[in-house]
Amino acid sequence: MATPSSPFAFLGDLFNKLGARLQPPPWAVHEVQHRTVLFLNHVLQQEPEAQQRLLRQQGKVVQFQWRFVTMALVATPAGLLDLAPDGAMPDLTLTVTEESPLGLVRATVRGDKPAVQIVGDVQLAAEVNWLVDHVRWDVEDDLARVIGDVPAHAAGNGARRAVDALRKFVGGRAAADPQGPGSGSAGDAA
Structure with missing residues (x-):
């Protein structure tokens, strides 16, 4: 019988089981996503180069996924972000491949980027990568x-x-x- 590598391995299993069963109401998901967009735009407004790069990607949709969490954003004519309309086809899909919440937190604390599966527009992916590397709050x-x-x-x-x-x-x-x-x-x- 294999032993878990961490005494907290059960937390990952618990998160998997609860996450699959307990879903927040749609209004709560929308509110959290809206607040996230407001925060991201606040940070983007402090970096004019970031806004110029997003302006070149105007109208393109980036979909972020991790486990059962999905968020689609669209670049606006102002060089900022907005929630993409429901049913919008993503030009780029970024899926975090680390399944364990604890593993993701551990990598983030170490300063590592999580492993991401990239599907879609290569130029848009390069711009998103630049934003991740250069824009800081x-x-x-x-x-x-x-x-x-x-x-x-x-x-x-x-x-x-x-x-x-x-x-x-x-x-x-x-x-x-x-x-x-x-x-x-x-x-x-x-």
Whole structure:
């Protein structure tokens, strides 16, 4: 009998079973997707180059999938994003292939991109990849608008130290775990 590689392996199984049975109501899904689009547009508006790249892809639909979660976005004439109309055919489909929620979180904390299956428009995929690589939310700037520059900078420094410590911890555990996906991470030489 095989033993699970993690004492928390049951959480992945629980997530699979519950996720297949418990689906949120459509209005809740739409509301979460709408809020996600608002957040993404807020971040995109801080990066004019990103808006120019999206403007060139105007009207194209990108569908994101992970397990039972699907979200389709369309590039707008303003170089931003909007929810694609129901039934819109995607020009590009990006499917996250990591099935385990814990594995996905672990990879994200390490700073790794999850493995993604790409189907569709190659140029659109290249633009999405550029956005993922270059667009970052300036949390400190947004926080400074609320609490001021100095406290926001201090909070940002504290958050960066916490993230670095978490990455070192997760990276150390992944190196000790022979079944872990990493054969070394770029964040180790800091």
